[in-house]
Amino acid sequence: MKFIDDLDIIYPYTYDSSNMKGYAEMLFIPSNIAELRNGIIKLYDENIKITISGAGTGITGARVPSGGAVISIEKLNSIYLSEDKSSVKIGPAVSLKELDIFLNDYGLFLPPNPTEYNASLGGNVATNASGARTFKYGAIRNYVKSLKIVLSNGDLLSIKRGENFADENKLNIKSEKGKIYSIELPSYEMPNVKNASGYFSKENLDLIDLFIGSEGTLGIFVEIELEVQKRPENVLGGIAFFDNKNKLIEFVDILREKSISNNKINIIDNNNITARLIEYFDIESLKLLKAKYSEISDDAIGAIWFEQEYNPNFEDKLMSDWYSFIENFTSLTDLTWFALNDKEHEKLKEFRHELPLQVYENLTSNSQKKVGLDCAVPINKFNELFDFYYENCPKLGLKYVIFGHIANCHLHVNIFCQNDEEYILAKSFYDKSIDRALAFKGTISAEHGIGKLKKDYLVKMYGKKAIQEMINVKKIFDDKLLLNIGTMFDIN
Ligand SMILES: Cc1cc2nc3c(=O)[nH]c(=O)nc-3n(C[C@H](O)[C@H](O)[C@H](O)COP(=O)(O)OP(=O)(O)OC[C@H]3O[C@@H](n4cnc5c(N)ncnc54)[C@H](O)[C@@H]3O)c2cc1C
CATH class of the missing domain: 3.30.43.10 (Uridine Diphospho-n-acetylenolpyruvylglucosamine Reductase, domain 2)
Structure with a gap:
């Protein structure tokens, strides 16, 4: 040691x-x-x-x-595939990229697709990460089957999904050393949107869900078992460019509607247009991307990346359907980048990934500060929030980009600030946007978590009592309050 x-x-x-x-x-x-x-x-x-x-x-x-x-945890990087090939047991250091390469050899994949391939699966589970494909498949939470967790006192918990449910709001777990940890769950109600804010808590909770998304404040994941699935063989993708913002939003609304039935994403193997992901790039994002992709047309005011799993018998029909569908909303249909094979898909993925990379590059090379929104709201409120962003963000007179998971009514607004004055200005827009999202029954963080930057807003979202309830849970598993102090909430 x-x-x-x-x-x-x-x-x-x-x-x-x-x-x-x-x-x-x-x-x-x-x-x-x-x-x-x-x-x-x-x-x-x-x-x-x-x-x-x-x-x-x-x-x-x-x-x-x-x-x-x-x-x-960087050295805990083992990967074992179960005999029936339905799950993997991995060390938490395994990155999304390493897991994807491993699974690809078996024709398998991990359905959620967080954009940053270098992230560790331990970090992904700790933040309940999600990505573009979350529209169809949900966040990583849905795929965690079991966890081994080392607590700050060295004790070990082994938790399997489906084995330990809360009795109303009370839960007990016996550790490897035979110690019983008894907790009372926080009483707040979580918003019914994609969410990565605070401890997951609800009546009859499965204990494993409390730990997923707890941002390392309760214990260290040392072994993670994840469900994996057969990799879809046929995926049609594209990036369509638009010359009118209202038309772009109309396109998204209709595509989202086509993809959802009875509140569930369709099983997409038929001959109709549906999408497993819908991702948005605004004009400012395209301007940033032009540094690397000079072919982006000056006429484009925004773009949408979509993907659909399909039955190959319908490939020609579907290609032609997509073309005609896009044509209804933009005169730039001929500029659409379509993808059918791995190499072509990789190019679209790289384009999407390049955006947060450019944002990061912009920040570090210019020593700027970023103010970044990560709110999601219910579908019926999304267009109102979208309009609020565009009515108010440009008025700040600062450089910004708006992009992301529009299918899940979840966009990232990133504002770049050169000095304290600009930061204060951007922060006031941020505060107003958070108020809107909360008034719309949304969340302050749909996928990045709270960390150290959004703690005050977690108080705003759930209230002081809820924070104390979370701290009470933490004290049971981390009695000396040593783990990840200052993350998610402050302890006075
Ligand atoms: C370019 C870019 C794109 C991104 N795209 C996405 C995206 O699409 N979706 C998304 O959700 N996020 C995205 N992120 C954010 C980031 O990748 C995720 O939050 C990711 O889950 C963090 O993983 P990590 O291994 O880097 O964790 P770290 O940053 O090292 O840690 C994050 C948190 O996890 C805790 N933690 C890490 N390992 C463990 C463990 N073994 N046990 C317990 N706690 C642990 C840490 O203590 C910390 O609280 C993006 C980031 C970048 C830079």
Whole structure:
């Protein structure tokens, strides 16, 4: 067991992709679970604060330490496929990319598709990550079958989905050491939208769901079992460019409607147009992307990336249907980039991924600050929020981009600020937007989590009592309050 105190080695673990910077005095990189448990017991005995580090792609400062020790799980990177090929058991350090390459060889995939392929699955489960395909498949929560969790006192919990439900709001779990942990669930009601804000809590909760999305505040995931599925063989994708914003929104509304029946996304293997993902790029996003993609037309005011799984017997018909469908909403139909094979799909994915990368690049190379909205609202309120963004954001006179998961009524608004004055201006727009989203029964964070940047807004969303209820839960699993302190909420 080795604790590293060389600050140069520790430095890369003191920030994340939010550009927030912290500090730590110690770094611990265990080679296996036993070593992790011995190390964490030592830290626990000495009352040393612990921050859990995944791959550092988080954009809310969740893994940014404020003193104490960082535990990096980077060496826990095993992958085992179950015999019936329906699930994988992995170490938390396995990245989305590594898992995808592994599964591809077996014709399998993990349905949710968070954009950042370098993120660890441990980080993904800790933030309940989701991505473009979440429209059809939901967030990563839906695929977590079991978790092994090391607590700050070194104890180990093994939780399987479907085995331990709350009796109303009470839950008990027995650890490996035989200790019973008894909790009372927070009493707030979660919004009925895509959500990654605060602990998951509802009546008759499955215990595993409390830990998913808990942002490392309750324990360290050391083994994750995920359901995997047969990789769809035939996927039709495209990026369509639009010359009119209202028409673009009309296109999205109709496409969303075509893809949903009885509140469920259709099983998409027929000969009709439906979408498993619908992603939005506004004109400012296209301007940013032009640095790398000079072929983007000056006439385009926005674009939509879509994908549909389909039956190959209908390929020609579907291609022609999509073309005609798009034609109803834009005169730029001929510029549509269509994709049918892996190579073509990769190009579209790269285009989408390039946007947050350009945002990050913009921030770091110009030492700017970003104000970033991550709200989702119910479908019937989405267009109102969309109009609010566009009525108010351009008035700030600051550089911004609006893009993302329009299928889930969830857009990212990123505003770039050069100085404190601009930051205050952007923050006032941010506050008003959050108020709108909450008034519409939406969420302050649909996928990035709360981290250290959105704590005040979590109080706004659920109220002070709810925060105290979350802290009470944390105290049961982390009695000395050592783990990821300052993430999700402050403890006074
Ligand atoms: C370009 C870009 C695109 C992105 N796109 C998406 C997207 O489409 N969807 C999305 O949801 N997010 C997205 N993100 C955000 C980020 O990738 C996710 O939040 C991701 O889940 C973080 O994983 P990580 O391994 O980098 O975790 P880190 O940033 O290292 O940590 C995040 C949180 O997880 C905790 N944690 C990490 N590992 C463990 C563990 N083993 N046990 C317990 N807690 C742990 C940390 O303590 C911290 O609280 C994007 C980020 C970037 C930079």
